[in-house]
Amino acid sequence: MIKVNQVHKNYQMQSVLNNIDLDLSAGEVVGLVGPSGSGKSTLLRCLHGLEKIDSGTISMQGKTGLIFQQFHLFPHMTVLENITYAPIHVLKHPKAQAIEQAMMWLSKLNLRDKADAYPHSLSGGQKQRVAIVRALAMNPEILLLDEPTSALDPTLVQEMILVIHALKKAGLTLLISSHELSFLKQVTNRMLFLKEGALMNDQDTLTFFNEPGDSPKHQFLSAFHQLVQ
């Protein structure tokens, strides 16, 4: 689905992505963790084509959709207008079709009655789901979620898990960056650990969390466990 080959990216002499190799297959749900500034957001933005890479190749079967940490809904448009604007104006879908597809997803994510509401009246969790539906409306096969839980109330993480399951059921491939380890543990089947722009670990979720040892990954994970305790 996505094939990343020896990708490098620099910001003014400083390397932010360093020799990234990655291969994602259709239907996978992959978690991306690492310290702040390790390049998680940059990797997602490069995959979506929002930023150029300096060397290497990214090949893609299907389109990506990117969901930002802060959602960035259009405040002057209703929920339905937020979702249907790009399909109508960019993909040139007929309006009726765009609305029908939007309503289908809004129903699935329990937002049907919010179609005519403006973003300011939505809760954080609802904004998040609208942002997801807006990305879905562009018919992506791969969804890139940048810290989907960081702007949410901790009680909403459970709700997010249900959303991820619904997306998975719809056949989407997901790449999720997050600091919420227990959340990732529950929804992913594969985990990536990024440190200083380099991909240090690429393992199935069970091994990632349970393998004994003392690598940078273990230090990162144990720092988090100490924080939780």
Place this chain on the structure above:
Amino acid sequence: MIDFAQSFLFILQGVSITIQYTLLAFIIGGVLGIGLALLKFNRKAVWLINGYISFIRGTPLLVQLTLVYFVLPGLLGINIPIFIAGVIAFSLNSSAYIAEIIRAGLNSIESGQFEVSKALHIPSFLMWKDIILPQALRNILPALINEMISLLKETAIISTLGEQDIMRRAQLVAAEQYTYLLPLCTAAICYYGLTMMLEQAGKKVEKVLAYD
């Protein structure tokens, strides 16, 4: 009494002249202002635009108007009628202020709105037209109405060139009847009525554009 009723009507006829200057200058100045603000926001010709804005804001409108009316014709070798000179001077003057207002409006839009537009593959023209400018316009509407009100009042300066606007007509009546009180009060009431209407119209538009 009959005399005063006639003078009153005479001054009132200046209202349409004042409105013509204000509307034309605001529309032309607005288009120029949007252009200047977009150029500056995209870091094009910044040095030139800053110089222009600095000159307009740093010199009296009367100086600018007389430059356009008395100096520009000599430089270009053409005759510029009062009305055209006035519209040019007021438009240029307004464009500088409007450019700064719009720039502030654009700066008030969070960068995420640009990013998400790009992420949804919305073309640049549509992004400006449907996403960025509507939000910016809403934020700066009070400041724009403010600018239109000061523009309307400042058009009184055109009376110095002999244009028969509200102010000039009031002065003519005053000179003829040897009294300032009534004609000037009439002029003041005309200006005040016009600015009140602008203020009310602004409030209506604000309500239409509101989304929270």
